Amino acid sequence: MKRLVILGGGTAGTMMVNKLAPHLIPRGWEITIVDQSETHYYQPGFLFIPFGIYSKEDVVKPRRDYFPKGVNVIVNPIEVIDPRQQCVRLIDGTMLKYDLLIIATGSHINPGETEGLVNGSWNKSIFEFYTADGAVMLGDHLKQWKGGRLVINVVEMPIKCPVAPLEFAFLADWWFTEQGMRNEVEIEFVTPLPGAFTKPVASSLLGTFLERKNIKLIPEFSVGRVDGEAHKLVSWDEREVSYDLLVTIPTNMGAEVIGKSGLGDDLNFIPTDPKTLQSKSFENIFVIGDATDLPTSKAGSVAHFESDVLHENVLRFVEGRPLVGKFDGHANCFIESGHGKALLIDFNYDVEPLPGKYPLPGMGPFSLLQESKTNHWGKMMFRWMYWNLLIKGAELPVESQFYMAGKYRS
Amino acid sequence: MPRKQLNGRAIEVTDEGFLVNPSEWSEDLAPLLAKEIGIDNLTDAHWKVIRFMRSDFEAKGQIPSIRRMKNEGGIPTKELYELFPEGPAKKAAYVSGLGKPQGCV
Numbered sequence: 001m002k003r004l005v006i007l008g009g010g011t012a013g014t015m016m017v018n019k020l021a022p023h024l025i026p027r028g029w030e031i032t033i034v035d036q037s038e039t040h041y042y043q044p045g046f047l048f049i050p051f052g053i054y055s056k057e058d059v060v061k062p063r064r065d066y067f068p069k070g071v072n073v074i075v076n077p078i079e080v081i082d083p084r085q086q087c088v089r090l091i092d093g094t095m096l097k098y099d100l101l102i103i104a105t106g107s108h109i110n111p112g113e114t115e116g117l118v119n120g121s122w123n124k125s126i127f128e129f130y131t132a133d134g135a136v137m138l139g140d141h142l143k144q145w146k147g148g149r150l151v152i153n154v155v156e157m158p159i160k161c162p163v164a165p166l167e168f169a170f171l172a173d174w175w176f177t178e179q180g181m182r183n184e185v186e187i188e189f190v191t192p193l194p195g196a197f198t199k200p201v202a203s204s205l206l207g208t209f210l211e212r213k214n215i216k217l218i219p220e221f222s223v224g225r226v227d228g229e230a231h232k233l234v235s236w237d238e239r240e241v242s243y244d245l246l247v248t249i250p251t252n253m254g255a256e257v258i259g260k261s262g263l264g265d266d267l268n269f270i271p272t273d274p275k276t277l278q279s280k281s282f283e284n285i286f287v288i289g290d291a292t293d294l295p296t297s298k299a300g301s302v303a304h305f306e307s308d309v310l311h312e313n314v315l316r317f318v319e320g321r322p323l324v325g326k327f328d329g330h331a332n333c334f335i336e337s338g339h340g341k342a343l344l345i346d347f348n349y350d351v352e353p354l355p356g357k358y359p360l361p362g363m364g365p366f367s368l369l370q371e372s373k374t375n376h377w378g379k380m381m382f383r384w385m386y387w388n389l390l391i392k393g394a395e396l397p398v399e400s401q402f403y404m405a406g407k408y409r410s
Numbered sequence: 411m412p413r414k415q416l417n418g419r420a421i422e423v424t425d426e427g428f429l430v431n432p433s434e435w436s437e438d439l440a441p442l443l444a445k446e447i448g449i450d451n452l453t454d455a456h457w458k459v460i461r462f463m464r465s466d467f468e469a470k471g472q473i474p475s476i477r478r479m480k481n482e483g484g485i486p487t488k489e490l491y492e493l494f495p496e497g498p499a500k501k502a503a504y505v506s507g508l509g510k511p512q513g514c515v
Contacts, residue, residue, distance in 0.1 A: 156477055162514045192476075194500060198512040200424075220497045222476055224487065236476070237491045251477075266481035274471065295472040297514045331514065345515050353515050 002029045002318075005088055005096050007078060008104035008255075009035035009063045011043070011391060012289030012303035016102055018393030019311045021068040024318070032072040032096055034088070038063055041132055042386055044300060044379075047164055047336065049135035050142055051175045056132050058383070066391050078105075081261040083282045100284050100317065102310070103263075103270060105255035107160050107290035107298055113251040114155050119228030126228065126246045129168065130160065138247065142175070147184030148244030153233060154191045155223050158267075159252045160290055160298040163345075165189070166196060167336040168247060173213045174338030182214075190218040190233065190241055199352040201409070202345070205369050213338070252298070254291050269293035274349065275325030277310050284317070286310055296329035296349060304390060305330040308400040330402040332358070334379035342375035344368050348402035354409060359398050361406030368407065416442050428503070428510050432467065435507025444505045449494070456493055456505075459485055463506040473508050475499070 004024060006013050017033050024031060045059035067073050077091045081101070088096040109130045111117045117126065127138040152169050159165075169189050176182040189196060189210065196210050196217055197203040210217050224236040226246075233241040254268030263270050263281070271280040272292040279285035288310050289303035296302055309327040316323055329349030336342045344366045345353035357364040365374050389396060411430055413420040416439050422430040427446060429435055440460055441452050449456070462483035466474040476499055479485045494501035499511050 156475055157511075157513065158475075192499070192511075193513050194497075194510055197515055198510070199515055202515045220500065222487075222499075236487050237496065266478055271470075293470065295470070333514070335515070347514065 002099045003097060004029055004031045004100045004102070004314075005098040006031070006033040006102045006104060007081070007088065008106055008289075008291070009033050009067070009073075010040065010104065010106050010289070011300045012106070012291075012307065013102070013104035014040065014063070014066050014391040015304065015307040015393050016104065016288060016310060016314075017071055018066070018068055018391070019307060020314060021071055023315060025070050027318070029318075030072070031070075032074060033067060034074045034076065034078060034090065034096070035063060036075070036077040038075055040066060040391075042383060044161070044386070045383060046129050046132060046135045047167055047171070049132065050129055050139040050168075051171050052139060052143075056136050059132055061387065078255075078257045080257060081263060083261070083263070083285060086284065098284075100314065101282075101286070102314070103258070103279075103285060103287045103291050104289050104303075105258060105291045107252045107254050107269070109250040110253045111248065111250035113253070114223060115225035116228055117155075117226045117248060117250060119226070121228040121231075125231060125244065126226070126248060128248050128250060129164075130249065130252075141245070145245060147176075147181050149186045149188065149242065150245045150247065151188045151190055151233065151241060151243035152247045152249075153221075153223060153241075154193075154249045155251050156192055158298060159249055161333070162297055162299075163333050163335045165191075165249050169210075169215050170213060170338040171336060173215060177339075186216065187214070188216045188218060188241065188243075190221045190223075192222045193219060195219050199347075201355070202353050202369060205355060206343075209337075258291065265293055267293075273325075274329065275327050276313055276323040277306055277327055278313070278323060286314065286317075294329065297331040297333065299331055299333055300386070300390070301333060302329075302331045304396070305400045307393070326401065328402055330400060332398075334375055334382070336376065336379055337371050340376050341371040341373055342379050343371055344375045344378070346402065346407075351402060351404070354407040356407035358406060424510070426510065429507040430509075432464075432508050435464075439507060440505050443507070447501055447504055449501075449505070452505075453493075455489065459483070459490065459493060459502050460506045463502055463508060467506075467508055473499070473503050473511050 040061050040063040042059040045054045048054040079089045079091050129135040176185045197206045225234050258264040259268040270287045272287040288306050290298040313323045332346040334342045347353045355369040358366045411422050490498045
Protein backbone atom coordinates (compact mmCIF):
# COMPACT_ATOMS: atom_id res chain seq x y z
CA MET A 1 0.00 0.00 0.00
CA LYS A 2 1.24 3.47 -0.91
CA ARG A 3 0.64 6.55 1.19
CA LEU A 4 -0.20 10.12 0.19
CA VAL A 5 -0.05 12.73 2.93
CA ILE A 6 -1.49 16.22 2.36
CA LEU A 7 -0.39 18.90 4.80
CA GLY A 8 -2.96 21.68 5.10
CA GLY A 9 -6.73 21.49 4.67
CA GLY A 10 -7.36 25.01 3.41
CA THR A 11 -8.35 26.00 -0.12
CA ALA A 12 -5.53 24.17 -1.89
CA GLY A 13 -5.32 21.07 0.32
CA THR A 14 -9.09 20.54 0.28
CA MET A 15 -9.26 20.85 -3.51
CA MET A 16 -6.43 18.36 -3.93
CA VAL A 17 -7.87 15.73 -1.58
CA ASN A 18 -11.20 15.94 -3.39
CA LYS A 19 -9.60 15.67 -6.81
CA LEU A 20 -7.21 12.83 -5.93
CA ALA A 21 -9.26 10.58 -3.64
CA PRO A 22 -11.47 9.12 -6.42
CA HIS A 23 -8.37 8.20 -8.45
CA LEU A 24 -5.95 7.02 -5.80
CA ILE A 25 -8.14 5.18 -3.28
CA PRO A 26 -9.31 2.60 -5.87
CA ARG A 27 -5.62 2.00 -6.72
CA GLY A 28 -4.92 1.07 -3.12
CA TRP A 29 -3.48 4.35 -1.91
CA GLU A 30 -4.07 5.49 1.65
CA ILE A 31 -4.69 9.25 1.87
CA THR A 32 -4.19 11.31 5.03
CA ILE A 33 -4.88 15.04 5.33
CA VAL A 34 -3.55 17.02 8.28
CA ASP A 35 -4.52 20.44 9.57
CA GLN A 36 -4.06 22.18 12.89
CA SER A 37 -7.67 23.32 13.25
CA GLU A 38 -11.24 22.18 12.61
CA THR A 39 -12.35 25.40 10.91
CA HIS A 40 -12.16 26.20 7.20
CA TYR A 41 -12.16 29.94 6.51
CA TYR A 42 -13.39 31.57 3.33
CA GLN A 43 -10.52 34.02 3.36
CA PRO A 44 -11.71 36.33 0.52
CA GLY A 45 -14.60 37.21 2.83
CA PHE A 46 -12.40 38.73 5.55
CA LEU A 47 -12.25 42.00 3.60
CA PHE A 48 -16.00 42.51 3.96
CA ILE A 49 -16.21 41.90 7.72
CA PRO A 50 -14.92 45.31 8.92
CA PHE A 51 -17.66 47.01 6.89
CA GLY A 52 -20.47 44.82 8.21
CA ILE A 53 -21.11 43.21 4.80
CA TYR A 54 -20.21 39.77 6.13
CA SER A 55 -20.11 38.50 9.69
CA LYS A 56 -17.67 35.90 10.96
CA GLU A 57 -20.39 33.23 10.58
CA ASP A 58 -20.48 33.94 6.85
CA VAL A 59 -16.86 32.89 6.36
CA VAL A 60 -16.48 29.72 8.44
CA LYS A 61 -17.49 26.07 7.96
CA PRO A 62 -16.27 22.83 9.53
CA ARG A 63 -13.28 21.54 7.53
CA ARG A 64 -14.37 17.93 7.84
CA ASP A 65 -17.58 18.59 5.92
CA TYR A 66 -15.46 19.15 2.81
CA PHE A 67 -13.22 16.07 2.93
CA PRO A 68 -14.25 13.00 0.91
CA LYS A 69 -15.08 9.59 2.39
CA GLY A 70 -12.28 7.11 2.85
CA VAL A 71 -9.63 9.70 3.73
CA ASN A 72 -7.90 9.85 7.13
CA VAL A 73 -8.35 13.26 8.71
CA ILE A 74 -5.96 14.35 11.44
CA VAL A 75 -6.40 17.60 13.32
CA ASN A 76 -3.10 18.24 15.01
CA PRO A 77 -0.25 20.71 14.49
CA ILE A 78 2.80 19.43 12.59
CA GLU A 79 6.08 19.22 14.48
CA VAL A 80 8.48 18.60 11.61
CA ILE A 81 8.75 17.21 8.08
CA ASP A 82 11.67 14.85 7.45
CA PRO A 83 11.97 14.50 3.67
CA ARG A 84 14.91 12.10 3.86
CA GLN A 85 13.03 9.61 6.04
CA GLN A 86 9.84 10.45 4.09
CA CYS A 87 7.85 11.08 7.22
CA VAL A 88 5.98 13.81 9.06
CA ARG A 89 5.94 14.02 12.84
CA LEU A 90 2.98 15.68 14.55
CA ILE A 91 3.06 17.58 17.85
CA ASP A 92 1.46 14.62 19.67
CA GLY A 93 4.26 12.33 18.45
CA THR A 94 2.31 10.60 15.67
CA MET A 95 4.60 9.62 12.77
CA LEU A 96 3.13 9.66 9.28
CA LYS A 97 5.17 7.84 6.63
CA TYR A 98 4.56 8.92 3.07
CA ASP A 99 5.43 7.90 -0.46
CA LEU A 100 4.11 11.18 -1.81
CA LEU A 101 3.70 14.46 0.06
CA ILE A 102 1.64 17.49 -0.96
CA ILE A 103 2.37 20.63 1.03
CA ALA A 104 -0.45 23.15 1.17
CA THR A 105 0.33 24.89 4.44
CA GLY A 106 -0.45 28.39 3.15
CA SER A 107 0.80 31.70 4.44
CA HIS A 108 -0.11 33.88 7.40
CA ILE A 109 0.65 37.31 8.79
CA ASN A 110 3.54 37.75 11.17
CA PRO A 111 3.31 41.22 12.80
CA GLY A 112 6.18 40.35 15.14
CA GLU A 113 8.56 40.78 12.17
CA THR A 114 8.23 44.58 12.36
CA GLU A 115 9.77 46.39 15.31
CA GLY A 116 7.10 48.01 17.46
CA LEU A 117 4.12 46.83 15.43
CA VAL A 118 2.75 44.63 18.19
CA ASN A 119 2.64 47.12 21.00
CA GLY A 120 0.15 48.40 23.57
CA SER A 121 -2.04 49.82 20.83
CA TRP A 122 -2.47 46.54 18.90
CA ASN A 123 -6.23 46.16 18.39
CA LYS A 124 -6.73 49.64 19.88
CA SER A 125 -5.38 51.92 17.16
CA ILE A 126 -3.56 49.28 15.07
CA PHE A 127 -5.62 46.60 13.34
CA GLU A 128 -5.37 43.96 10.63
CA PHE A 129 -7.99 42.16 8.53
CA TYR A 130 -6.02 39.10 7.39
CA THR A 131 -7.56 36.94 10.13
CA ALA A 132 -11.28 36.55 10.83
CA ASP A 133 -10.87 37.70 14.43
CA GLY A 134 -8.75 40.69 13.42
CA ALA A 135 -11.36 41.71 10.85
CA VAL A 136 -14.13 41.46 13.47
CA MET A 137 -12.20 43.65 15.93
CA LEU A 138 -11.49 46.20 13.21
CA GLY A 139 -15.21 46.27 12.36
CA ASP A 140 -16.12 46.89 16.00
CA HIS A 141 -13.60 49.72 16.13
CA LEU A 142 -14.79 51.36 12.90
CA LYS A 143 -18.36 51.50 14.21
CA GLN A 144 -17.40 53.80 17.04
CA TRP A 145 -14.44 55.63 15.42
CA LYS A 146 -14.90 59.40 15.24
CA GLY A 147 -12.66 59.92 12.21
CA GLY A 148 -9.14 61.21 11.65
CA ARG A 149 -6.29 59.82 9.59
CA LEU A 150 -6.73 56.23 8.43
CA VAL A 151 -3.47 54.75 7.16
CA ILE A 152 -3.45 51.47 5.25
CA ASN A 153 0.07 50.09 5.15
CA VAL A 154 1.63 47.13 3.37
CA VAL A 155 4.79 46.32 5.33
CA GLU A 156 6.49 44.31 2.59
CA MET A 157 5.79 42.10 -0.40
CA PRO A 158 4.82 39.40 -1.14
CA ILE A 159 1.43 39.31 0.55
CA LYS A 160 -1.56 37.05 0.23
CA CYS A 161 -4.23 38.53 -2.06
CA PRO A 162 -2.06 41.50 -3.14
CA VAL A 163 -5.10 43.61 -4.14
CA ALA A 164 -6.86 43.30 -0.76
CA PRO A 165 -5.20 46.40 0.77
CA LEU A 166 -6.39 48.53 -2.17
CA GLU A 167 -9.85 47.03 -1.91
CA PHE A 168 -9.87 47.91 1.77
CA ALA A 169 -9.05 51.54 0.90
CA PHE A 170 -11.83 51.70 -1.73
CA LEU A 171 -14.38 50.12 0.59
CA ALA A 172 -13.36 52.49 3.40
CA ASP A 173 -13.96 55.46 1.06
CA TRP A 174 -17.43 54.07 0.25
CA TRP A 175 -18.28 53.10 3.84
CA PHE A 176 -17.33 56.44 5.40
CA THR A 177 -19.34 58.17 2.65
CA GLU A 178 -22.35 56.02 3.58
CA GLN A 179 -21.86 56.89 7.23
CA GLY A 180 -21.94 60.59 6.34
CA MET A 181 -18.43 61.13 7.73
CA ARG A 182 -16.14 60.95 4.69
CA ASN A 183 -15.12 64.59 5.33
CA GLU A 184 -13.90 63.61 8.77
CA VAL A 185 -11.60 60.89 7.42
CA GLU A 186 -8.31 61.18 5.55
CA ILE A 187 -7.36 57.94 3.83
CA GLU A 188 -3.70 57.28 3.07
CA PHE A 189 -2.34 54.26 1.24
CA VAL A 190 1.28 53.59 2.18
CA THR A 191 3.12 50.96 0.13
CA PRO A 192 6.71 49.80 -0.43
CA LEU A 193 5.95 49.55 -4.17
CA PRO A 194 6.43 52.48 -6.57
CA GLY A 195 2.65 52.96 -6.91
CA ALA A 196 -0.81 51.54 -6.27
CA PHE A 197 -0.91 50.20 -9.82
CA THR A 198 2.56 49.25 -10.99
CA LYS A 199 2.01 47.28 -14.20
CA PRO A 200 2.24 49.57 -17.25
CA VAL A 201 -1.23 48.99 -18.73
CA ALA A 202 -3.04 49.01 -15.38
CA SER A 203 -1.26 52.15 -14.25
CA SER A 204 -2.09 54.00 -17.45
CA LEU A 205 -5.77 52.98 -17.28
CA LEU A 206 -6.22 53.34 -13.52
CA GLY A 207 -3.66 56.04 -12.78
CA THR A 208 -6.16 58.53 -11.34
CA PHE A 209 -8.26 55.96 -9.49
CA LEU A 210 -7.01 56.83 -6.01
CA GLU A 211 -7.10 60.56 -6.65
CA ARG A 212 -10.73 60.37 -7.75
CA LYS A 213 -11.58 58.67 -4.48
CA ASN A 214 -9.53 61.18 -2.51
CA ILE A 215 -7.11 58.53 -1.27
CA LYS A 216 -3.59 59.82 -0.76
CA LEU A 217 -0.79 57.58 -2.04
CA ILE A 218 2.59 57.34 -0.32
CA PRO A 219 4.74 55.02 -2.48
CA GLU A 220 8.18 53.51 -1.87
CA PHE A 221 7.75 53.59 1.88
CA SER A 222 9.35 50.57 3.59
CA VAL A 223 8.44 50.48 7.26
CA GLY A 224 11.42 49.98 9.54
CA ARG A 225 9.55 50.41 12.82
CA VAL A 226 6.28 51.53 14.31
CA ASP A 227 6.08 53.99 17.19
CA GLY A 228 2.78 53.03 18.80
CA GLU A 229 2.83 55.78 21.41
CA ALA A 230 3.46 58.58 18.92
CA HIS A 231 1.16 56.88 16.35
CA LYS A 232 3.82 56.93 13.65
CA LEU A 233 5.23 54.66 10.98
CA VAL A 234 8.96 55.23 10.50
CA SER A 235 10.65 54.08 7.29
CA TRP A 236 14.17 52.66 7.03
CA ASP A 237 15.31 56.06 5.74
CA GLU A 238 13.65 57.87 8.65
CA ARG A 239 10.61 59.27 6.88
CA GLU A 240 7.49 59.36 9.05
CA VAL A 241 3.78 58.84 8.47
CA SER A 242 1.44 59.57 11.36
CA TYR A 243 -1.91 57.86 11.82
CA ASP A 244 -4.93 57.89 14.07
CA LEU A 245 -5.99 54.45 12.88
CA LEU A 246 -3.49 52.08 11.29
CA VAL A 247 -4.69 49.13 9.24
CA THR A 248 -1.54 47.10 8.71
CA ILE A 249 -0.84 44.27 6.32
CA PRO A 250 2.07 42.73 8.22
CA THR A 251 4.82 40.57 6.73
CA ASN A 252 3.33 37.39 5.26
CA MET A 253 5.19 34.15 5.85
CA GLY A 254 4.80 30.46 5.13
CA ALA A 255 4.20 28.00 7.95
CA GLU A 256 6.84 27.89 10.67
CA VAL A 257 7.21 24.13 10.29
CA ILE A 258 8.50 24.70 6.75
CA GLY A 259 11.38 26.78 8.07
CA LYS A 260 12.00 24.37 10.92
CA SER A 261 12.17 21.44 8.49
CA GLY A 262 14.70 23.27 6.30
CA LEU A 263 12.34 23.31 3.33
CA GLY A 264 11.77 27.05 2.94
CA ASP A 265 13.37 30.31 1.88
CA ASP A 266 13.83 33.26 4.25
CA LEU A 267 10.04 33.73 4.41
CA ASN A 268 9.36 29.99 4.80
CA PHE A 269 8.04 29.72 1.26
CA ILE A 270 9.07 26.52 -0.52
CA PRO A 271 11.25 26.64 -3.66
CA THR A 272 8.93 25.08 -6.24
CA ASP A 273 9.19 24.35 -9.94
CA PRO A 274 7.10 27.13 -11.49
CA LYS A 275 5.56 24.88 -14.16
CA THR A 276 5.23 21.40 -12.63
CA LEU A 277 4.73 22.39 -8.94
CA GLN A 278 7.24 19.77 -7.84
CA SER A 279 9.52 20.74 -4.95
CA LYS A 280 12.93 21.80 -6.25
CA SER A 281 14.63 19.66 -3.61
CA PHE A 282 12.64 16.41 -3.34
CA GLU A 283 10.93 14.69 -6.22
CA ASN A 284 8.19 13.08 -4.12
CA ILE A 285 7.09 16.42 -2.64
CA PHE A 286 4.69 18.73 -4.48
CA VAL A 287 3.66 22.20 -3.33
CA ILE A 288 0.49 24.15 -4.03
CA GLY A 289 -1.11 27.48 -3.11
CA ASP A 290 0.36 30.16 -0.90
CA ALA A 291 3.06 27.79 0.40
CA THR A 292 5.09 28.03 -2.84
CA ASP A 293 7.69 30.67 -3.68
CA LEU A 294 6.30 31.18 -7.20
CA PRO A 295 6.31 34.64 -8.77
CA THR A 296 2.53 34.88 -9.11
CA SER A 297 -0.14 36.05 -6.67
CA LYS A 298 -0.89 34.24 -3.45
CA ALA A 299 -4.60 33.80 -4.08
CA GLY A 300 -7.32 31.17 -4.15
CA SER A 301 -7.66 31.50 -7.93
CA VAL A 302 -4.00 30.60 -8.33
CA ALA A 303 -4.40 27.56 -6.07
CA HIS A 304 -7.40 26.57 -8.19
CA PHE A 305 -5.54 26.84 -11.50
CA GLU A 306 -2.57 25.04 -9.96
CA SER A 307 -4.81 22.22 -8.73
CA ASP A 308 -5.64 21.08 -12.27
CA VAL A 309 -1.96 20.87 -13.17
CA LEU A 310 -1.05 19.21 -9.88
CA HIS A 311 -3.87 16.70 -10.25
CA GLU A 312 -2.43 15.60 -13.57
CA ASN A 313 1.15 15.56 -12.30
CA VAL A 314 0.35 13.52 -9.21
CA LEU A 315 -1.29 10.86 -11.37
CA ARG A 316 1.69 10.94 -13.74
CA PHE A 317 4.11 10.64 -10.82
CA VAL A 318 2.19 7.68 -9.41
CA GLU A 319 2.27 5.98 -12.80
CA GLY A 320 5.96 6.74 -13.29
CA ARG A 321 5.31 8.96 -16.32
CA PRO A 322 7.07 12.31 -16.94
CA LEU A 323 5.49 15.41 -15.40
CA VAL A 324 3.87 18.14 -17.50
CA GLY A 325 4.94 21.75 -17.09
CA LYS A 326 1.54 23.27 -17.69
CA PHE A 327 1.20 25.80 -14.91
CA ASP A 328 1.61 29.30 -16.38
CA GLY A 329 1.17 31.50 -13.30
CA HIS A 330 -2.48 32.13 -14.18
CA ALA A 331 -4.33 34.28 -11.65
CA ASN A 332 -7.52 36.22 -11.62
CA CYS A 333 -8.85 38.50 -8.93
CA PHE A 334 -11.85 40.70 -8.47
CA ILE A 335 -10.91 44.11 -7.05
CA GLU A 336 -13.83 45.50 -5.07
CA SER A 337 -13.83 49.25 -5.73
CA GLY A 338 -16.72 50.43 -3.53
CA HIS A 339 -20.19 51.76 -4.29
CA GLY A 340 -21.34 48.37 -5.57
CA LYS A 341 -18.69 48.04 -8.24
CA ALA A 342 -15.56 46.01 -8.82
CA LEU A 343 -12.74 45.52 -11.30
CA LEU A 344 -11.39 42.21 -12.50
CA ILE A 345 -7.84 41.31 -13.47
CA ASP A 346 -6.61 38.19 -15.28
CA PHE A 347 -2.90 37.57 -15.87
CA ASN A 348 -0.07 35.02 -15.76
CA TYR A 349 3.72 34.82 -15.40
CA ASP A 350 4.26 36.55 -18.75
CA VAL A 351 1.23 38.72 -19.50
CA GLU A 352 0.24 41.63 -17.28
CA PRO A 353 -3.43 42.48 -16.57
CA LEU A 354 -5.03 43.81 -19.76
CA PRO A 355 -8.44 45.28 -20.55
CA GLY A 356 -11.16 43.22 -22.25
CA LYS A 357 -13.94 40.78 -21.40
CA TYR A 358 -13.79 37.55 -19.35
CA PRO A 359 -14.30 34.62 -19.41
CA LEU A 360 -16.07 34.76 -22.79
CA PRO A 361 -14.18 36.89 -25.33
CA GLY A 362 -16.26 39.91 -26.35
CA MET A 363 -19.15 38.88 -24.10
CA GLY A 364 -17.91 38.69 -20.54
CA PRO A 365 -20.04 38.96 -18.51
CA PHE A 366 -17.08 40.39 -16.61
CA SER A 367 -15.04 43.43 -17.64
CA LEU A 368 -11.26 43.38 -17.23
CA LEU A 369 -9.43 46.40 -15.75
CA GLN A 370 -12.68 48.32 -15.72
CA GLU A 371 -15.26 48.99 -13.02
CA SER A 372 -18.65 47.35 -13.36
CA LYS A 373 -21.58 46.30 -11.23
CA THR A 374 -21.47 42.82 -12.80
CA ASN A 375 -17.92 42.38 -11.52
CA HIS A 376 -19.15 43.23 -8.03
CA TRP A 377 -21.91 40.63 -8.27
CA GLY A 378 -19.38 38.12 -9.54
CA LYS A 379 -17.32 38.71 -6.43
CA MET A 380 -20.34 38.36 -4.15
CA MET A 381 -21.55 35.18 -5.95
CA PHE A 382 -18.12 33.67 -5.66
CA ARG A 383 -18.63 32.71 -2.02
CA TRP A 384 -21.33 30.25 -3.10
CA MET A 385 -19.08 28.89 -5.85
CA TYR A 386 -16.28 28.50 -3.34
CA TRP A 387 -18.19 26.39 -0.83
CA ASN A 388 -20.26 24.43 -3.32
CA LEU A 389 -17.96 23.85 -6.27
CA LEU A 390 -14.40 25.07 -5.95
CA ILE A 391 -13.11 23.37 -2.81
CA LYS A 392 -15.07 20.22 -3.63
CA GLY A 393 -12.82 19.94 -6.66
CA ALA A 394 -15.64 20.39 -9.20
CA GLU A 395 -14.95 21.74 -12.67
CA LEU A 396 -15.54 25.50 -12.96
CA PRO A 397 -16.45 27.19 -16.25
CA VAL A 398 -13.03 28.84 -16.55
CA GLU A 399 -9.84 27.56 -18.16
CA SER A 400 -6.83 26.78 -15.99
CA GLN A 401 -4.46 28.25 -18.55
CA PHE A 402 -4.43 31.94 -19.36
CA TYR A 403 -5.65 32.99 -22.83
CA MET A 404 -5.37 36.21 -24.82
CA ALA A 405 -8.77 35.93 -26.53
CA GLY A 406 -11.02 38.76 -25.36
CA LYS A 407 -8.12 40.92 -24.23
CA TYR A 408 -6.53 43.86 -26.02
CA ARG A 409 -3.37 45.90 -25.60
CA SER A 410 -4.30 49.40 -26.69
CA MET B 411 9.92 50.54 -26.48
CA PRO B 412 12.73 53.14 -26.71
CA ARG B 413 16.39 52.17 -26.90
CA LYS B 414 19.39 53.84 -25.38
CA GLN B 415 23.08 53.71 -26.19
CA LEU B 416 25.21 52.19 -23.46
CA ASN B 417 28.84 51.32 -24.17
CA GLY B 418 28.11 51.33 -27.87
CA ARG B 419 25.13 49.00 -27.60
CA ALA B 420 21.50 49.96 -28.32
CA ILE B 421 19.60 48.56 -25.37
CA GLU B 422 15.84 48.35 -25.04
CA VAL B 423 14.56 50.29 -22.03
CA THR B 424 11.22 51.30 -20.53
CA ASP B 425 10.00 54.92 -20.53
CA GLU B 426 11.65 55.26 -17.13
CA GLY B 427 14.97 53.86 -18.37
CA PHE B 428 14.83 50.39 -16.79
CA LEU B 429 16.24 47.62 -18.97
CA VAL B 430 13.45 45.62 -20.60
CA ASN B 431 15.48 42.42 -20.88
CA PRO B 432 17.64 41.57 -17.86
CA SER B 433 19.66 39.29 -20.16
CA GLU B 434 20.97 42.32 -22.06
CA TRP B 435 22.74 43.52 -18.93
CA SER B 436 26.43 43.00 -18.29
CA GLU B 437 28.66 44.29 -15.53
CA ASP B 438 30.20 47.02 -17.72
CA LEU B 439 26.77 48.69 -17.92
CA ALA B 440 26.30 49.03 -14.15
CA PRO B 441 28.53 52.13 -13.65
CA LEU B 442 26.76 53.87 -16.56
CA LEU B 443 23.29 53.08 -15.20
CA ALA B 444 24.41 54.15 -11.73
CA LYS B 445 25.60 57.55 -13.03
CA GLU B 446 22.17 58.15 -14.56
CA ILE B 447 20.58 58.00 -11.10
CA GLY B 448 23.23 60.02 -9.31
CA ILE B 449 25.59 57.33 -8.03
CA ASP B 450 28.99 58.32 -9.40
CA ASN B 451 31.14 55.62 -7.90
CA LEU B 452 30.22 51.97 -7.44
CA THR B 453 32.04 50.65 -4.39
CA ASP B 454 32.58 47.01 -3.39
CA ALA B 455 29.53 47.39 -1.16
CA HIS B 456 27.44 48.44 -4.16
CA TRP B 457 28.74 45.47 -6.15
CA LYS B 458 27.81 43.09 -3.37
CA VAL B 459 24.21 44.29 -3.72
CA ILE B 460 24.26 44.18 -7.53
CA ARG B 461 25.74 40.68 -7.70
CA PHE B 462 23.32 39.34 -5.11
CA MET B 463 20.37 40.86 -6.97
CA ARG B 464 21.47 39.34 -10.26
CA SER B 465 22.11 35.86 -8.89
CA ASP B 466 18.92 35.84 -6.82
CA PHE B 467 16.89 37.04 -9.78
CA GLU B 468 18.32 34.27 -11.92
CA ALA B 469 17.51 31.66 -9.29
CA LYS B 470 14.05 32.87 -8.27
CA GLY B 471 12.68 34.77 -11.26
CA GLN B 472 11.83 37.81 -9.17
CA ILE B 473 13.61 40.87 -7.82
CA PRO B 474 14.67 40.21 -4.22
CA SER B 475 12.95 42.21 -1.51
CA ILE B 476 14.80 44.38 0.99
CA ARG B 477 14.26 41.60 3.54
CA ARG B 478 15.79 39.00 1.25
CA MET B 479 18.80 41.22 0.63
CA LYS B 480 19.26 41.36 4.40
CA ASN B 481 18.61 37.69 5.21
CA GLU B 482 20.02 35.93 2.17
CA GLY B 483 22.39 38.55 0.79
CA GLY B 484 23.80 39.69 4.14
CA ILE B 485 23.19 43.36 3.37
CA PRO B 486 21.83 45.29 6.39
CA THR B 487 18.82 47.40 5.45
CA LYS B 488 20.28 50.64 6.80
CA GLU B 489 23.38 50.09 4.70
CA LEU B 490 21.26 49.39 1.64
CA TYR B 491 19.56 52.77 2.10
CA GLU B 492 22.95 54.46 2.42
CA LEU B 493 24.20 52.83 -0.78
CA PHE B 494 21.04 53.48 -2.79
CA PRO B 495 19.28 56.41 -1.10
CA GLU B 496 15.54 57.01 -1.57
CA GLY B 497 14.19 53.73 -2.77
CA PRO B 498 16.96 51.13 -2.71
CA ALA B 499 14.86 48.33 -4.18
CA LYS B 500 14.12 50.43 -7.26
CA LYS B 501 17.55 52.01 -7.62
CA ALA B 502 19.52 48.81 -7.09
CA ALA B 503 17.25 47.07 -9.59
CA TYR B 504 17.89 49.90 -12.06
CA VAL B 505 21.65 49.55 -11.82
CA SER B 506 21.42 45.75 -11.94
CA GLY B 507 19.45 45.82 -15.19
CA LEU B 508 16.31 44.41 -13.63
CA GLY B 509 12.83 45.87 -14.00
CA LYS B 510 11.07 48.17 -11.59
CA PRO B 511 9.65 46.26 -8.60
CA GLN B 512 6.00 45.55 -9.32
CA GLY B 513 2.85 44.28 -7.72
CA CYS B 514 0.35 42.08 -9.53
CA VAL B 515 -1.62 44.95 -11.05
